[in-house]
Amino acid sequence: MKKLATITCCAPGAPPLKPKEFESLSARFKAIADPTRLAIVNRLASRDAACVCEFNSLGLSQPTISHHLKVLREAGLIEVAYKRGTYFFYRLVPEAVEALAFALGGAPQPELVLATAEGTVAR
Amino acid sequence: MKKLATITCCAPGAPPLKPKEFESLSARFKAIADPTRLAIVNRLASRDAACVCEFNSLGLSQPTISHHLKVLREAGLIEVAYKRGTYFFYRLVPEAVEALAFALGGAPQPELVLATAEGTVAR
DNA sequence: TCCTTCCATCGATGATTGTCGATGTAACGT
DNA sequence: ACGTTACATCGACAATCATCGATGGAAGGA
Numbered sequence: 001m002k003k004l005a006t007i008t009c010c011a012p013g014a015p016p017l018k019p020k021e022f023e024s025l026s027a028r029f030k031a032i033a034d035p036t037r038l039a040i041v042n043r044l045a046s047r048d049a050a051c052v053c054e055f056n057s058l059g060l061s062q063p064t065i066s067h068h069l070k071v072l073r074e075a076g077l078i079e080v081a082y083k084r085g086t087y088f089f090y091r092l093v094p095e096a097v098e099a100l101a102f103a104l105g106g107a108p109q110p111e112l113v114l115a116t117a118e119g120t121v122a123r
Numbered sequence: 124m125k126k127l128a129t130i131t132c133c134a135p136g137a138p139p140l141k142p143k144e145f146e147s148l149s150a151r152f153k154a155i156a157d158p159t160r161l162a163i164v165n166r167l168a169s170r171d172a173a174c175v176c177e178f179n180s181l182g183l184s185q186p187t188i189s190h191h192l193k194v195l196r197e198a199g200l201i202e203v204a205y206k207r208g209t210y211f212f213y214r215l216v217p218e219a220v221e222a223l224a225f226a227l228g229g230a231p232q233p234e235l236v237l238a239t240a241e242g243t244v245a246r
Numbered sequence: 247t248c249c250t251t252c253c254a255t256c257g258a259t260g261a262t263t264g265t266c267g268a269t270g271t272a273a274c275g276t
Numbered sequence: 277a278c279g280t281t282a283c284a285t286c287g288a289c290a291a292t293c294a295t296c297g298a299t300g301g302a303a304g305g306a
Contacts, residue, residue, distance in 0.1 A: 062254095174282095184265070
């Protein structure tokens with residue numbers, strides 16, 4: 001079972017980090033530090049899963065969307081939920097987003113932990 | 124009095140955002156999505172304030188450090204705490220970091236709010 | 247078997263960004 | 277007034293990145 005790193009870096013009182021940790025952390029922040037990828041994540045956040053074709057509405061070419069999905073995938077922020085025919089459905093990886101929030105000093109929200117563990121529905 | 128935007132974008136259940144909000148949010152994420160700037164923020168997180176000269180130990184030229192400080196300053200993540208002679212002391216802006224954590228779904232930590240209001244010491 | 251659709255990968259290109267040396271500016275000491 | 281120190285700004289350059297058209301592969305339908 002792979003455990004996500006839970007490093008705090010930027011909140012008041014955060015302990016000093018090592019150079020390698022800055023590298024890996026900033027790499028994951030780079031993944032969301034783009035308007036298009038933020039929009040993709042935002043859409044996935046409000047659905048269980050979304051088809052790739054749904055992102056056509058972002059007004060970018062198909063290869064570009066595919067590129068951004070790859071970046072987010074390699075950062076561990078999203079993953080392929082399932083395929084249906086030639087349609088790919090992506091889903092958010094809440095633990096990964098939460099790990100980034102934690103790095104910035106945000107406390108994990110109890111509902112989110114629950115939602116992650118059970119599989120659905122906070123609120 | 125300027126109020127910091129408290130937008131949630133990436134946690135499960137986050138509401139859909141507007142294009143402009145993706146722009147401004149990603150702009151602030153870009154600020155911390157760099158190893159050097161992350162190291163700067165990390166150092167400021169463990170001190171009340173730090174002299175610019177202290178960042179020489181990062182192994183970069185003085186203009187480069189100055190550039191990164193500017194990026195962080197314009198993102199609102201840090202600010203000049205005070206000047207003493209020709210020495211500049213920077214300090215973290217905890218509310219700004221917290222706003223980013225909130226955007227990722229992290230709940231604000233009560234201690235941090237306290238620390239911000241009082242001026243010191245969580246834990 | 248052939249065609250179509252959905253998505254990934256490749257290669258190229260223009261834009262953004264991190265980095266540095268050179269220069270400017272403000273404050274201090276002599 | 278002069279030199280020195282700390283920091284900012286400018287200009288240049290190399291590296292990274294977002295974007296697109298072209299191509300490839302997999303799955304389904306006729």
